[in-house]
Amino acid sequence: xxxxxxxxxxxxxxxxxxxxxxxxxxxxxxxxxxxxxxxxxxxxxxxxxxxxxxxxxxxxxxxxxxxxxxxxxxxxxxxxxxxxxxxxxxxxxxxxxxxxxxxxxxxxxxxxxxxxxxxxxxxxxxxxxxxxxxxxxxxxxxxxxxxxxxxxxxxxxxxxxxxxxxxxxxxxxxxxxxxx
Numbered sequence: 001x002x003x004x005x006x007x008x009x010x011x012x013x014x015x016x017x018x019x020x021x022x023x024x025x026x027x028x029x030x031x032x033x034x035x036x037x038x039x040x041x042x043x044x045x046x047x048x049x050x051x052x053x054x055x056x057x058x059x060x061x062x063x064x065x066x067x068x069x070x071x072x073x074x075x076x077x078x079x080x081x082x083x084x085x086x087x088x089x090x091x092x093x094x095x096x097x098x099x100x101x102x103x104x105x106x107x108x109x110x111x112x113x114x115x116x117x118x119x120x121x122x123x124x125x126x127x128x129x130x131x132x133x134x135x136x137x138x139x140x141x142x143x144x145x146x147x148x149x150x151x152x153x154x155x156x157x158x159x160x161x162x163x164x165x166x167x168x169x170x171x172x173x174x175x176x177x178x179x180x
Contacts, residue, residue: 030064
């Protein structure tokens with residue numbers, strides 16, 4: 001997994017990679033999409049602003065799993081819901097003790113099949129970067145990707161039908177494959 005991420009990224013977070021392709025992704029068993037009011041409340045809860053790519057994603061997909069036939073080069077298995085559901089992100093943040101001085105520096109927003117978490121960094125120094133937090137001890141490593149690039153890669157992996165102007169979420173017939 002680590003080698004794949006470093007091959008996709010530059011080894012550092014690079015926010016200047018062009019426009020986002022963040023349209024709807026077809027996720028299974030997701031919760032109702034998050035409203036702007038709920039996103040604003042979540043921003044107040046974490047004590048920091050959320051990147052626009054993150055907000056766009058959760059306005060359409062609030063948690064859920066990738067369909068079994070969909071594969072992606074980042075190895076994402078699913079997304080954590082912000083609100084609603086059995087284990088919303090607010091609960092994860094409290095359980096993992098991620099709040100310090102009234103702020104959250106990293107959000108556990110998605111995960112791979114091995115229980116490793118992808119963390120959206122919100123601190124000033126690396127704002128918008130995505131790190132991988134390994135389940136075997138919770139060591140956190142940079143992926144070299146920012147949130148815009150992260151979501152753009154996922155949409156590219158799911159094929160042209162999943163872009164913002166397609167009017168359709170997820171892979172089309174014959175797209176995707178087995179999980180990686």
